[in-house]
Amino acid sequence: xxxxxxxxxxxxxxxxxxxxxxxxxxxxxxxxxxxxxxxxxxxxxxxxxxxxxxxxxxxxxxxxxxxxxxxxxxxxxxxxxxxxxxxxxxxxxxxxxxxxxxxxxxxxxxxxxxxxxxxxxxxxxxxxxxxxxxxxxxxxxxxxxxxxxxxxxxxxxxxxxxxxxxxxxxxxxxxxxxxxxxxxxxxxxxxxxxxxxxxxxxxxxxxxxxxxxxxxxxxxxxxxxxxxxxxxxxxxxxxxxxxxxxxxxxxxxxxxxxxxxxxxxxxxxxxxxxxxxxxxxxxxxxxxxxxxxxxxxxxxxxxxxxxxxxxxxxxxxxxxxxxxxxxxxxxxxxxxxxxxxxxxxxxxxxxxxxxxxxxxxxxxxxxxxxxxxxxxxxxxxxxxxxxxxxxxxxxxxxxxxxxxxxxxxxxxxxxxxxxxxxxxxxxxxxxxxxxxxxxxxxxxxxxxxxxxxxxxxxxxxxxxxxxxxxxxxxxxxxxxxxxxxxxxxxxxxxxxxxxxxxxxxxxxxxxxxxxxxxxxxxxxxxxxx
Numbered sequence: 453x454x455x456x457x458x459x460x461x462x463x464x465x466x467x468x469x470x471x472x473x474x475x476x477x478x479x480x481x482x483x484x485x486x487x488x489x490x491x492x493x494x495x496x497x498x499x500x501x502x503x504x505x506x507x508x509x510x511x512x513x514x515x516x517x518x519x520x521x522x523x524x525x526x527x528x529x530x531x532x533x534x535x536x537x538x539x540x541x542x543x544x545x546x547x548x549x550x551x552x553x554x555x556x557x558x559x560x561x562x563x564x565x566x567x568x569x570x571x572x573x574x575x576x577x578x579x580x581x582x583x584x585x586x587x588x589x590x591x592x593x594x595x596x597x598x599x600x601x602x603x604x605x606x607x608x609x610x611x612x613x614x615x616x617x618x619x620x621x622x623x624x625x626x627x628x629x630x631x632x633x634x635x636x637x638x639x640x641x642x643x644x645x646x647x648x649x650x651x652x653x654x655x656x657x658x659x660x661x662x663x664x665x666x667x668x669x670x671x672x673x674x675x676x677x678x679x680x681x682x683x684x685x686x687x688x689x690x691x692x693x694x695x696x697x698x699x700x701x702x703x704x705x706x707x708x709x710x711x712x713x714x715x716x717x718x719x720x721x722x723x724x725x726x727x728x729x730x731x732x733x734x735x736x737x738x739x740x741x742x743x744x745x746x747x748x749x750x751x752x753x754x755x756x757x758x759x760x761x762x763x764x765x766x767x768x769x770x771x772x773x774x775x776x777x778x779x780x781x782x783x784x785x786x787x788x789x790x791x792x793x794x795x796x797x798x799x800x801x802x803x804x805x806x807x808x809x810x811x812x813x814x815x816x817x818x819x820x821x822x823x824x825x826x827x828x829x830x831x832x833x834x835x836x837x838x839x840x841x842x843x844x845x846x847x848x849x850x851x852x853x854x855x856x857x858x859x860x861x862x863x864x865x866x867x868x869x870x871x872x873x874x875x876x877x878x879x880x881x882x883x884x885x886x887x888x889x890x891x892x893x894x895x896x897x898x899x900x901x902x903x904x905x906x907x908x909x910x911x912x913x914x915x916x917x918x919x920x921x922x923x924x925x926x927x928x929x930x931x932x933x934x935x936x937x938x939x940x941x942x943x944x945x946x947x948x949x950x951x952x953x954x955x956x957x958x959x960x961x962x963x964x965x966x967x968x969x970x971x972x973x974x975x976x977x978x979x980x981x
Contacts, residue, residue, distance in 0.1 A: 495577040498663060499672035500570070502584035503680045503725030504738065505624060507564035510584050510679060513725035515554045515666070516547060516574045523548040526555050527573040530562070534569050534581060534981050552659050554722045564589040565741070567977035580672075583980035584679045585623060592741030596621055596973065598678065599921040599932075601628040601685070601802075601849025602886030603671075606641030608940030610670035612887040612920050615935065615948045617674040619922065621976035623740065625678045626923075628849030628884065629685025629752070629802050631724070632665050634700075634716075641890075643941050653706045658719035666723065675725075676980050682726050683734055683748045685802040685850055689716040692820050694756040695778075713753065735781055737788050744925055745794040747785060749801040751776050751822075761819035765810065767826050768819065776803075776828040789841045795927050795958065799846045805829065806857030806881050809864065809906040810899065821850070833861060836878035843958055844879040845930055847923075853891045854919070854934050855883035856912040856954045856963050863909040871908040874962025882932040882954075882963075884921040888940045891916035911963045912952050919948060924970035931955035933969035 494517055501513040516524050523546050532538040541562070547555045555572065562568065565588030572579040588595075598616045616625060634652050637645040647664040648657055665671060686692055689712065692699035697709050706712065721728050729736070735750045755778020760768035768774070777785065789797055803821040810816045815823065822829040836844055836859065846859065858877035860869045869876030885891065892900075897915040904910070917936040924931045934951040953966040 495575045496572065496579040498666035499675060500572065500579050500582040501675035501680060501725040502570070502582060503682060504727040504736075505585060505587045505679045505681075506738070507587050507589040508562050509558055509560040510562065510568075510586055511725045511727050512557045512559055512570050512572075512582075512584070513555065514572045514579055515552070515663075515723070516572075518553060518575060521549060524553060524574055528555075528557050528559075528570065529573075530559055530568050530570045532568065534583070534978050536569060536571060536581060540568070552719070552722050556725070556728075558727065562586050565592070569980060580676060581980045582676045583977070585977070587623075587739060588741040588743075589739075590741055592743035593926065594973075595623050595740055595743055595923075595925040597923040597925070598622050598625040599628065599847055599849075599882070599884045599923060600625060600887055601884055602630040602852050602889035603665075604630075604633045604641050604886070604889040605644050605665060605668075606633065606635065606637065606639075606646060607888040607890055608641075608643045608918075609943055609945070610668055610887055611937055611940055611945040612918060612948070613668075613674040614670040614945065615937070616920055617670070617677045619972065620677070620979055621973035622678050622922075625674065625680050626746070626800050626847060627680055627682045628800055628847060629683055630687040630849065630886075630889065631682065631684070632661050633687045633889075634661070634690055651700075651706075653712050653715075655715035655719060658716045659722070662719055662723035680725055681738060681746065681748065681800070682724050683750065683800060683802070684717075684720060684752060686752055686820075688720055689713055689753065692759060693752060694758050695753055697758065699759070717753070733781075735784070739794065742794055743927065744796045744798055745788070745792045746798045746800055747788050749777065749785065749799060750781065751802045754778055754781055757825075759819040759824055761817060761824055764817050764819065765814055767815065767817050768824060770827070772827055774825055774827060776822060776825040782828070782831060786835055786839070789835070789844065790839060792841070795843060796925055796930055797841065797844045798923075799844065801846065801848060803850050804848050804855065804881070804883060805832065805846055805859055806855060806883075806909065807863070808900065808903070808910075810903050811906060833859060833878050843930075843956075845956065846879060846881040848881055848883040849886075851883060852886035852889045852918075853883065853916070854885045854912075854914040854921075854936075854951065855881070855910065856932065856952075857881040857883070858909040858911065858962050860909045864906060869909065871911075871962070874960055877909070877961040879961055880956045880963045882921060882923075885914070885917060885919045885934070885936070887920065888918055891918070911954055912965065914951060917951070919951065922969065927958060929955045929957045931966060931970050932963075 530541040690698035919936040933953040
């Protein structure tokens with residue numbers, strides 16, 4: 453990738469040049485029988501899920517498969533125990549074709565920081581039992597989160613999800629987007645075929661693709677064992693999307709962008725365990741006691757303007773009208789950070805903030821990321837530096853690779869940034885790899901490796917392997933541990949391997965390596981049966 457031409461590749465071209473995916477976890481098993489010995493039936497083939505935990509409530513989700521066209525009555529139950537014998541809440545609801553027979557219930561009146569078990573009944577059948585957890589309130593001494601993104605069905609098997617499902621002590625899984633991919637079969641990856649086989653553009657298409665994903669046993673299992681906090685990235689609609697279009701959307705041939713966007717977002721809300729908001733936005737804050745405020749952003753479809761450049765050695769021309777967040781969301785973010793009383797402020801968002809220099813003074817600009825929106829990035833980093841808000845950690849997906857950054861304005865100005873002490877860093881960034889989506893080509897990885905002397909702010913990176921991150925958070929420090937998997941192309945999984953751990957101490961703004969990942973809790977709640 454030494455030529456100028458190669459530096460002008462789009463993100464899609466860059467990632468399509470990568471080899472087959474790699475990832476792992478235990479062999480997918482059949483759904484367990486329910487506690488009352490009623491076997492899971494074909495009425496619940498898409499499993500169960502939960503999401504958006506608050507201290508007193510959580511969203512429960514399922515879908516009813518029916519041959520009928522009319523409404524279906526659904527009963528839900530929540531219990532203190534996996535046998536479902538100590539019921540604490542129950543109720544009923546109705547679903548129909550208008551919601552594609554999906555079910556979402558916002559269960560309130562629950563206790564904070566508590567593990568619960570739940571199930572659904574409909575059409576004389578009982579769903580699998582799921583496990584969920586409310587957010588804590590008040591004083592909180594430790595939290596653990598899984599962090600994941602980028603699950604291309606066509607590139608392999610979701611062994612990483614299965615591995616996360618077996619990490620029983622997680623308080624939640626934070627999913628940073630690209631939960632589904634929109635491509636047709638063999639357009640981008642050819643390990644598994646898509647349903648429908650063509651690129652998805654209509655409401656029926658997006659519903660069918662979500663349904664295919666939700667039938668995957670590994671994805672079902674991680675949802676069954678953990679509460680999720682989701683946000684979309686581009687592939688939930690179309691590659692390199694923005695508010696008013698996408699790089700891979702062709703008006704006319706693929707219909708209007710407004711119709712496609714509305715259809716995709718409607719299907720996403722139907723099929724995901726996300727708490728819906730009246731204005732349709734998905735950026736929101738979730739509090740985990742006095743330890744963590746998690747601010748989920750929409751850097752993709754809320755207000756992003758069109759990308760000005762692809763992958764290039766030069767930033768786009770200055771344009772104050774261009775934005776990644778939009779003024780409303782940017783002001784909301786700043787207000788959430790300024791008013792937060794939590795020890796740690798986590799930003800769950802889609803595209804990388806940290807820069808990459810390919811030689812001294814020459815920035816490799818990915819126009820789809822914060823680098824391609826220099827005014828937005830400048831505003832973000834300036835706020836981090838000048839607001840007085842401490843202990844900010846940015847969580848990022850999208851790029852199918854693993855990075856640990858100190859966030860700085862200019863990493864090569866010794867008067868501004870000192871990697872030994874962290875002086876000049878304004879926050880830190882933890883980037884999770886893809887679950888299956890392929891990393892960057894080896895040639896590009898070699899270019900980056902050769903440029904390490906110009907990138908003193910990059911404390912660790914791995915560009916080709918698949919996996920996930922586990923966050924371990926205490927009042928004293930936040931640690932990110934990367935786990936990589938050797939293969940996702942084969943259906944038979946192997947165990948994930950610890951790759952690296954880095955942490956940031958409270959009051960500091962630099963990541964430092966740790967010898968090992970923090971140990972799991974020894975009192976993890978019992979798994980859903």
